[in-house]
Amino acid sequence: MTLLEAKNLHVVLAEDDVKILKGLSLTIGNGELHVIMGPNGSGKSTLANVLMGNPKYRVTGGTVKFMNKNISRLTVDERARMGMFMTFQHPQEIPGIRLRSFLMSVSQSTGSRVPLLKMSKEIDELSLELGLESELIDRYLNVGFSGGEKKKAEIVQMNFMKPRFSILDEIDSGLDVDAMKSIALSINRFRNPENSVLLITHYQRLLEYVEPDRVHILIDGLIAMSGGKELVREVEENGYEAIFDSLKGV
Numbered sequence: 001m002t003l004l005e006a007k008n009l010h011v012v013l014a015e016d017d018v019k020i021l022k023g024l025s026l027t028i029g030n031g032e033l034h035v036i037m038g039p040n041g042s043g044k045s046t047l048a049n050v051l052m053g054n055p056k057y058r059v060t061g062g063t064v065k066f067m068n069k070n071i072s073r074l075t076v077d078e079r080a081r082m083g084m085f086m087t088f089q090h091p092q093e094i095p096g097i098r099l100r101s102f103l104m105s106v107s108q109s110t111g112s113r114v115p116l117l118k119m120s121k122e123i124d125e126l127s128l129e130l131g132l133e134s135e136l137i138d139r140y141l142n143v144g145f146s147g148g149e150k151k152k153a154e155i156v157q158m159n160f161m162k163p164r165f166s167i168l169d170e171i172d173s174g175l176d177v178d179a180m181k182s183i184a185l186s187i188n189r190f191r192n193p194e195n196s197v198l199l200i201t202h203y204q205r206l207l208e209y210v211e212p213d214r215v216h217i218l219i220d221g222l223i224a225m226s227g228g229k230e231l232v233r234e235v236e237e238n239g240y241e242a243i244f245d246s247l248k249g250v
């Protein structure tokens with residue numbers, strides 16, 4: 001069953017009408033993990049932001065459906081309440097908010113009746129699993145965290161909130177080998193037939209541990225090619241030039 005369907009998406013920057021996505025279509029089924037790769041500036045983060053409803057971007061054509069509902073007019077908050085979640089390429093520092101209390105209050109605001117002690121224990125277990133010091137989950141969110149610690153904190157949030165659809169924007173950037181492996185294993189443990197994931201990455205390394213259902217190459221605002229894991233290897237070996245050339249029939 002389809003979980004997310006973007007059809008013929010045309011997107012510009014809200015402030016100056018610069019075209020970024022130029023007719024992009026993407027369908028993701030329940031339980032599937034899709035990977036998006038592409039050259040710098042091709043529109044990967046824009047796609048992530050548009051799916052999540054960031055008002056910096058204006059959709060000038062096309063539709064986005066989530067769980068069969070047209071969500072094009074919904075706010076970020078409304079999309080999050082429907083089960084959409086996004087991690088950021090550069091997670092922001094949020095002084096005043098601690099990860100543990102933030103997660104517990106989000107959970108309560110969505111009607112969870114799980115006792116606080118049990119929630120707190122789950123947060124500890126998830127952090128331990130990722131090798132994130134428990135001291136960090138009681139510190140202000142991302143304040144003074146290293147790059148890798150910020151990414152791990154994002155994955156703790158995903159695992160705790162259990163969103164139907166997670167967009168992971170360069171979750172692997174700046175990670176050492178061990179951190180990369182623990183994040184990959186955590187994504188694998190998170191996967192189930194109900195939860196879908198869109199993974200944006202530049203590298204093959206994470207995909208040594210995470211098995212994608214589909215890989216898409218985004219070039220100049222469009223999905224230029226889709227396929228299996230072999231596409232990742234092709235990109236790693238030949239770069240995007242070879243894909244450009246094959247599209248032009250060179």
Ligand SMILES: Nc1ncnc2c1ncn2[C@@H]1O[C@H](COP(=O)(O)OP(=O)(O)OP(=O)(O)O)[C@@H](O)[C@H]1O
Nearest residue numbers: 013020038039040041042043044045046047056089
């Ligand atoms: N908020 C913004 N302000 C100005 N330009 C933007 C903004 N967001 C995106 N762009 C421009 O849109 C294009 C696509 O950017 P985007 O960040 O989506 O690319 P990307 O594929 O994620 O790149 P990278 O691999 O470098 O992260 C780029 O030319 C970028 O400069």
